Amino acid sequence: MSEQELTERLINGIIARLESEINEWSNNVRLRAEAELLEGVKAVIDKYSSTLENIDKELNMEREYRLYDEMMREKKEKLGILEEAYAEVVRRVKERINSMRGTNDYKKFLRNSILWATSIIGSQELVITVSKADEDVTKELVSELGLNAIINTTDEDLLGVIISSADGSIRVDATLDSRLRLMEHQIKTLLAHLASSS
Numbered sequence: 423m424s425e426q427e428l429t430e431r432l433i434n435g436i437i438a439r440l441e442s443e444i445n446e447w448s449n450n451v452r453l454r455a456e457a458e459l460l461e462g463v464k465a466v467i468d469k470y471s472s473t474l475e476n477i478d479k480e481l482n483m484e485r486e487y488r489l490y491d492e493m494m495r496e497k498k499e500k501l502g503i504l505e506e507a508y509a510e511v512v513r514r515v516k517e518r519i520n521s522m523r524g525t526n527d528y529k530k531f532l533r534n535s536i537l538w539a540t541s542i543i544g545s546q547e548l549v550i551t552v553s554k555a556d557e558d559v560t561k562e563l564v565s566e567l568g569l570n571a572i573i574n575t576t577d578e579d580l581l582g583v584i585i586s587s588a589d590g591s592i593r594v595d596a597t598l599d600s601r602l603r604l605m606e607h608q609i610k611t612l613l614a615h616l617a618s619s620s
Contacts, residue, residue: 507613512602519581519598523555532556532583533563539585539594546570547588553580 522528548571582597
């Protein structure tokens with residue numbers, strides 16, 4: 423082998439070794455850079471993770487608050503509609519009973535009201551308060567039922583009677599308004615059921 427070939431082989435060997443070292447160094451630098459970058463990203467994530475968690479919690483709380491607010495608004499609307507429906511039912515019932523004044527059906531209504539109140543008071547001696555429009559029919563009923571009653575009238579448009587014992591110790595409100603107040607929960611429950619089933 424000539425000197426020139428030997429020199430070329432030596433130079434090629436050195437170049438190959440340098441290339442190998444450069445590639446290895448380059449790979450090491452790249453791996454080190456990736457590791458440093460990964461460490462940096464991890465440090466940033468660690469640094470801001472609690473902030474991100476807090477933001478996430480705040481967003482969830484905001485969503486829950488909006489949902490709760492929406493549910494309460496909807497519930498308030500439903501209650502408002504239910505109150506309106508109840509008021510309309512009461513108005514119509516009162517109109518219907520009022521339109522019956524002067525009929526046998528209305529007389530039966532007054533008779534039943536007087537009998538119910540009398541049974542609670544437990545006496546035949548009574549003070550009966552009625553609307554002026556019902557004075558005559560009440561006198562008839564007192565006579566028919568054999569009651570010893572003082573009949574007082576009021577300008578208030580009562581549908582039904584208010585009856586007290588003679589000494590005033592017991593008072594029974596047997597008006598339509600009073601009965602409707604006692605049935606308010608039942609009427610509203612029925613209205614809510616009808617609304618949900620339609």
